[in-house]
Amino acid sequence: MRLPGRLSAAIEVLTDVETRKRPVSEALKAWGLNNRFAGSGDRAGIGNMVYDVLRRRASHAWAMGTDDPRALVLSVAVREWGETVEGLNAAFAGDNFAPAPITEEEAARLAADDPLAGAPDYVKADIPDWAGPSLDYLGDWVAEGRAMTERPPVDLRVNTLKSTPEKVKKALSRFTPADTFAANGLRMFAGGKDARTPNVQSDEGYIKGWFEVQDLGSQAVSVLAGAKPGEQVLDLCAGGGGKTLAMAADMGNRGQIFAYDSERARLAPIYDRLKRNGVRNVQVRAPEAGALDDLAGKIDRVLIDAPCTGTGTWRRRPDTKWKLSAEQVAVRIGEQAALLVEGATYVKAGGHLVYVTCSLLADENRNQIERFLAEHADFKAVPGEALWSAAFGEAAGTPYFGPEGGVTLTPHRTGTDGFYVCVMRRG
Numbered sequence: 001m002r003l004p005g006r007l008s009a010a011i012e013v014l015t016d017v018e019t020r021k022r023p024v025s026e027a028l029k030a031w032g033l034n035n036r037f038a039g040s041g042d043r044a045g046i047g048n049m050v051y052d053v054l055r056r057r058a059s060h061a062w063a064m065g066t067d068d069p070r071a072l073v074l075s076v077a078v079r080e081w082g083e084t085v086e087g088l089n090a091a092f093a094g095d096n097f098a099p100a101p102i103t104e105e106e107a108a109r110l111a112a113d114d115p116l117a118g119a120p121d122y123v124k125a126d127i128p129d130w131a132g133p134s135l136d137y138l139g140d141w142v143a144e145g146r147a148m149t150e151r152p153p154v155d156l157r158v159n160t161l162k163s164t165p166e167k168v169k170k171a172l173s174r175f176t177p178a179d180t181f182a183a184n185g186l187r188m189f190a191g192g193k194d195a196r197t198p199n200v201q202s203d204e205g206y207i208k209g210w211f212e213v214q215d216l217g218s219q220a221v222s223v224l225a226g227a228k229p230g231e232q233v234l235d236l237c238a239g240g241g242g243k244t245l246a247m248a249a250d251m252g253n254r255g256q257i258f259a260y261d262s263e264r265a266r267l268a269p270i271y272d273r274l275k276r277n278g279v280r281n282v283q284v285r286a287p288e289a290g291a292l293d294d295l296a297g298k299i300d301r302v303l304i305d306a307p308c309t310g311t312g313t314w315r316r317r318p319d320t321k322w323k324l325s326a327e328q329v330a331v332r333i334g335e336q337a338a339l340l341v342e343g344a345t346y347v348k349a350g351g352h353l354v355y356v357t358c359s360l361l362a363d364e365n366r367n368q369i370e371r372f373l374a375e376h377a378d379f380k381a382v383p384g385e386a387l388w389s390a391a392f393g394e395a396a397g398t399p400y401f402g403p404e405g406g407v408t409l410t411p412h413r414t415g416t417d418g419f420y421v422c423v424m425r426r427g
């Protein structure tokens with residue numbers, strides 16, 4: 001496929017996402033199944049265009065005076081991918097799969113010198129209009145929003161139970177992985193335009209369990225969770241086990257992690273992942289009545305990687321940015337508050353409760369912790385700044401340290417997905 005056909009396909013997928021309210025990954029998959037002639041390069045190019053549009057949907061819509069998928073795709077093609085109106089029209093003329101020629105009005109919009117003139121800050125930040133005040137505590141929320149519109153890198157966590165950063169770097173040298181502020185993290189930066197994402201999961205090293213794909217922010221909060229060899233740890237919202245695996249490696253397979261999740265289907269991938277990673281100190285507890293009763297008051301460290309709105313992952317899942325409703329936020333807040341109360345019951349005296357979200361909303365982070373601490377006088381927050389500098393030193397970006405003791409990572413501040421972590425000690 002040539003570029004015109006790929007642009008038409010991106011318009012089709014975006015229309016499908018909008019009209020059928022489908023998740024973008026599903027719409028892209030469906031397009032691939034219905035168009036089997038398209039190769040992997042085509043699918044990558046179309047996917048990149050669709051995601052680029054969604055990351056900057058508000059600013060491109062402002063520039064074009066409409067949020068019609070065709071206008072948004074043309075705007076990204078010209079303003080981000082470096083195409084010209086003349087070049088596109090020439091290419092469209094000779095291609096049966098091309099979109100209709102660019103109109104004069106569209107051409108004028110695409111040529112505007114200051115396409116965001118008069119735009120409100122939330123449009124410049126490419127976030128929903130309600131979100132600015134919620135991110136205000138971070139300082140420059142327009143810069144925070146803009147950083148969330150960049151293509152995310154691929155981050156790996158080296159599994160120290162089976163490998164070393166040097167060994168993984170050598171095995172993946174064709175992708176030139178770079179070091180990160182986390183000692184076991186490696187990063188591959190995203191390419192531009194139709195560049196393909198490195199397919200590291202088909203690499204021999206991945207199959208052998210030398211590394212996992214895990215955002216650097218997720219790695220960092222796993223380190224800050226502070227699991228030590230020999231401890232009894234409960235991962236109360238273990239899901240597919242991303243943080244369970246990271247903690248097991250930090251514990252050197254010594255001690256015990258109980259991995260639990262209320263959704264059997266979420267937990268399902270953990271079994272294969274534990275095997276591939278060579279993890280031997282995890283006991284998976286399936287969601288059955290009383291599954292955790294025997295752990296009450298006995299655990300050194302309880303991790304609550306809480307269900308959340310995922311606002312910290314907007315650069316990876318930009319479609320969710322435009323769909324989040326106040327009702328969804330309220331549901332998550334209720335679940336998180338209940339999990340904090342439940343998680344506390346498993347912590348032994350002198351043990352720690354660790355609360356994590358991949359959200360940047362104060363209501364899911366600081367406000368939850370402040371309410372919990374006000375109602376649980378036996379818990380005290382461990383200051384996040386001290387935890388951070390002990391783990392990563394001064395050179396590791398500048399997270400936001402909240403007055404309640406929490407640490408907030410953001411694409412703008414730490415070059416990671418957005419994450420929040422607060423470690424609390426039971427007195």
Ligand SMILES: C[S@@+](CC[C@H](N)C(=O)[O-])C[C@H]1O[C@@H](n2cnc3c(N)ncnc32)[C@H](O)[C@@H]1O
Pocket residue numbers: 236237238239240241242243244260261262263266305306307308335339
């Ligand atoms: C952010 S995800 C966990 C991700 C996982 N820890 C990882 O690192 O890959 C949150 C998880 O919490 C689970 N969950 C939601 N409510 C729960 C509850 N009341 N008890 C236990 N798990 C719950 C969800 O099923 C979901 O898998």
